[in-house]
Structure formats: structure tokens, C-alpha cells
Amino acid sequence: MTNPTQHPSQSHTPPASPETTTSGNEVPRVTEDDFDQADVDRFWRTVDAAGRDRKRLHAALMSMPKEEVHQFQDIFIEMAVELRGEPYTSHVAPDESEDDIEDSSNWVVSQGREQYETVLADPSLMPAQVEVDDPTILFPVAFDVYWQRFGEQLDVM
Numbered sequence: 357m358t359n360p361t362q363h364p365s366q367s368h369t370p371p372a373s374p375e376t377t378t379s380g381n382e383v384p385r386v387t388e389d390d391f392d393q394a395d396v397d398r399f400w401r402t403v404d405a406a407g408r409d410r411k412r413l414h415a416a417l418m419s420m421p422k423e424e425v426h427q428f429q430d431i432f433i434e435m436a437v438e439l440r441g442e443p444y445t446s447h448v449a450p451d452e453s454e455d456d457i458e459d460s461s462n463w464v465v466s467q468g469r470e471q472y473e474t475v476l477a478d479p480s481l482m483p484a485q486v487e488v489d490d491p492t493i494l495f496p497v498a499f500d501v502y503w504q505r506f507g508e509q510l511d512v513m
Contacts, residue, residue, distance in 0.1 A: 391431055398424075399431040400469040408466055408492040417501040425505070429498035429512050435472060436461040436495070439482065444475070447482040460486050462495040 391399075406413035417425050438444075439461035448460055463486040464475050475481045486493070502510035 390434060391427075395427060396431060399428055399435075402428060403432075403466065403494065404468045404470075406494060408468070408494070410491060410494060410497050413494050413497045414501060417498055418505060422502075422506055425498055425502055426510060426512070429502075429510055432462075432465055432495065432498065433512055435465045439464055439475065443479040444482045447480055447484065449484045452485055456485060456488075459488055459490075459493065462493050463490060466492055466494040 402413070402416055406416060417428065420428070436458070440457055444461070445457055448457055452460070460483050463483060464472055499510050502508060
């Protein structure tokens with residue numbers, strides 16, 4: 357059970373990688389079936405406008421309605437999960453744990469749409485490893501905002 361006084365970014369475990377399809381090696385792509393394209397575009401505009409700066413993203417999310425903050429994090433997780441399977445994981449350092457792979461995928465999403473789409477198209481560009489406490493990883497920001505603004509833990513997917 358989650359401790360209600362625990363900060364939400366300390367207790368969230370993102371979902372496991374999605375199940376593979378067809379040959380077993382393909383990673384499902386986020387499509388309009390998962391989210392409306394306008395929502396995905398708004399997500400990327402928000403990430404790109406933050407410029408890998410947690411304070412800027414925090415300010416942007418603080419002005420959003422509760423549902424949009426929640427949706428922002430849902431989309432963030434979906435985008436990152438796409439990079440947590442083959443062929444992307446074959447390009448991370450061999451001693452990296454599942455948590456390290458999460459950090460790497462979160463780092464790629466945090467770099468913005470252009471970098472994300474570049475890595476998506478060329479898995480060899482997946483970073484071999486990233487620093488766990490890299491301040492450009494934007495993953496925890498929505499959890500912080502949700503907790504601060506709404507006094508609730510952000511429960512995603």
C-alpha cells in the first residue's frame with residue numbers, strides 16, 4: 357500500500373513494457389488510437405517549450421487543468437515505454453538495469469520531439485547510459501505538480 361505522505365515521484369512504478377506484436381521483436385507505436393493526435397502534439401509542444409528545464413516544465417504544468425497534467429504524464433510514459441524493448445535496449449550498456457533503461461528512455465523523451473523521433477527511427481542512437489540524477493530528465497515533474505496543486509498522488513496507467 358502506498359504511504360499517503362510519501363511524495364508521489366518516490367512511489368510511482370511505470371508500467372512494464374507493452375507486449376510485443378507480430379514477430380515478437382516489434383515495439384508497438386503510440387498512435388491516434390492510444391491518444392488523440394492533437395493531445396500528442398500538445399505534449400510535444402510542452403516538452404519542447406520546456407527546453408529540458410524542469411522549472412520551465414513545472415511552470416507550464418502548473419497552469420494546466422488537472423486532466424491535462426494527468427494526460428501529459430500518461431503520454432510521457434507511453435512514449436518512454438516504446439524505447440524499453442528491442443531494438444532499443446540492445447544499444448544500452450550491458451550492465452544497465454531495468455531502472456537504468458527507464459532512465460534512458462525518460463531522458464530521450466525529455467530531449468524533445470526531434471531527438472525522440474530520431475532515436476525511434478535509428479535505435480543505435482539510444483544512449484548507452486544516462487546519469488540517474490540528470491536534471492534534464494523531466495519525468496518526475498508532473499508528479500510534483502499534481503501533488504502540489506491537487507494534493508493527490510498522480511495515478512497513471
